[in-house]
Amino acid sequence: MVHRAPIKALAFDVFGTVVDWRSGIARDAAPILARLDRGDIDPHRFADGWRKRYQPALEEVRSGRRPFVILDTLHREALEDLLRHHGVDPAAVDEDTLTDLTHAWHRLDPWPDSVEGLTRLKTRYPIVTLSNGNIALMLEMARHGGLPWDAILGAEVSRVYKPLAESYLATARMLAIDPAELCLVAAHHSDLAAARAAGLQTAYVARPLEYGGRAAPDADAAQDWDFSADTLTQLATELCS
Amino acid sequence: MVHRAPIKALAFDVFGTVVDWRSGIARDAAPILARLDRGDIDPHRFADGWRKRYQPALEEVRSGRRPFVILDTLHREALEDLLRHHGVDPAAVDEDTLTDLTHAWHRLDPWPDSVEGLTRLKTRYPIVTLSNGNIALMLEMARHGGLPWDAILGAEVSRVYKPLAESYLATARMLAIDPAELCLVAAHHSDLAAARAAGLQTAYVARPLEYGGRAAPDADAAQDWDFSADTLTQLATELCS
Missing domain, CATH: 3.40.50.1000 (HAD superfamily/HAD-like)
Structure with a gap:
């Protein structure tokens, strides 16, 4: 024993x-992807892609290569990277939309x-x-x-x-x-x-x-x-x- | 406007x-003071004396003279000082009693x-x-x-x-x-x-x-x-x- x-x-x-997280992110991403005329991107795959960028971003901080930053910041950076990966220029998306979508992680x-x-x-x-x-x-x-x-x-x-x-x-x-x-x-x-x-x-x-x-x-x-x-x-x- | x-x-x-804090500390201090044969100390005044040692202890940390320590530690030190002020040697009080009384601040x-x-x-x-x-x-x-x-x-x-x-x-x-x-x-x-x-x-x-x-x-x-x-x-x- x-x-x-x-x-x-x-x-x-x-x-x-x-x-x-997967359903919540997909739910909030779907209407935004549609508005960006990218209804072709599967919102659940979009959620997977976002989450996939999570560990490498954390590792930069864990390794000491980068000073501590909060997850909201890492989520925002990963979102921009993900959009670029899908051929969307994040600079062409308005700031409120990017902030709001980043905060989808607050609404799971x-x-x-x-x-x-x-x-x-x-x-x-x-x-x-x-x-x-x-x-x-x-x-x-x-x-x-x-x-x-x-x-x-x-x-x-x-x-x-x-x-x-x-x-x-x-x-x-x-x-x-x-x-x-x-x-x-x-x-x-x-x-x-x-x-x-x-x-x-x-x-x-x-x-x-x-x-x-x-x-x-x-x-x-x-x-x-x-x-x-x-x-x-x-x-x-x-x-x- | x-x-x-x-x-x-x-x-x-x-x-x-x-x-x-004053009633709570007095309530928990009273039986311990009685056990120490110091029923002559008014437990509400004892609470006041403890609280009075609060700002000077914090000031040591705020001023940078002392690295950050949590309030439980400062409360414990202040208790020992207060006991000495009343002629009680804290080393003669058992550790469990000192810890328990310090945690009276958790039970207000x-x-x-x-x-x-x-x-x-x-x-x-x-x-x-x-x-x-x-x-x-x-x-x-x-x-x-x-x-x-x-x-x-x-x-x-x-x-x-x-x-x-x-x-x-x-x-x-x-x-x-x-x-x-x-x-x-x-x-x-x-x-x-x-x-x-x-x-x-x-x-x-x-x-x-x-x-x-x-x-x-x-x-x-x-x-x-x-x-x-x-x-x-x-x-x-x-x-x-």
Whole structure:
């Protein structure tokens, strides 16, 4: 039998784990692509292309080649790159449209079980974000979808992007608990692996629709996580019983 | 008629404005003082003495003489100094008692109108903390009292203690709004004056019982604030109508 420290707080990955970024981005991109006369671009593929530019942009900051900038800035730059990739000159798109589309990441909807699951988990544990999203993004998303966070932590607060170990350790430190008393909840094996390596407990939530039904890029990084569930409500049943 | 920017978020001072620190500290100190055979020390005066050591401790950090440390650390040091002042050797008090008493600041009760007032204000505006309290303190207090913050910002996030201008400016920046679109809600004229000097809007809430009925130390710093109310529910009526 494995000995585990009592869990004193739950930290959540957000994009993909709590909210459905692909549908949300596609929904908000579709009318803008149509307005740009580019209805030929599949809005879900557009969302995939945007997300694909995410890790390389983060890596510039994680590597130290670039000083810390918030995710809104990286999202905006990636959008411009994506538009150019599709032969659209971002300079020809008006500023309000670019800003508004960048903020589509603030308006992503929760998965159907997220609000109930978080609400139940919150009755027993402090629930905080441990996302690479910046504070304004997380706050607006929480108000949009009714996500009842106790605190918004993560990249902008710790000034470190996941999966660097310090991102997990800083979050435990700010909560004044040991890393082993903090459990990361995520749909991504790579995130959980880094959290485990930093000493955190790990809870996997399956989100088979995150990539529209296709396998996640880190599907082969699965491990035997401390907890595993198909939904956040199921995780609540497991952790709160 | 004064032109004001539309308010996009409310930032709250917490100690004294949202929670009653003097009663809470006295309540938790009383049994410990009795156990130390020091029932002769008035627990409300003990609370006053603790709070009095607050500004000089912060000033060490604000001045740059000392690197940033969280308020829990400053509270602990001030407690030890206060005990010595009363002739109690802190080294003779067990560690758990010292930690527990320091965490009395995490367990302060809201004023009677705070939860309803915040809940109503939150329906219209994002509500965040802009306190010198650290994240773990604010989070535990929020869960203890049911304070429905959208985000815990303030000193530990910005690494700056009020009333330095940067503490207010960093909070607006993290919310991605202009300082003029952020309104500080506080019971302290000195806090509001610094926020106004930094370009924020200001809302005063009277808390005549903060010092047990005695005048606040900054009572003579009153100005004509943008908003003024006797309770947070009254402020909600004023700002949400």
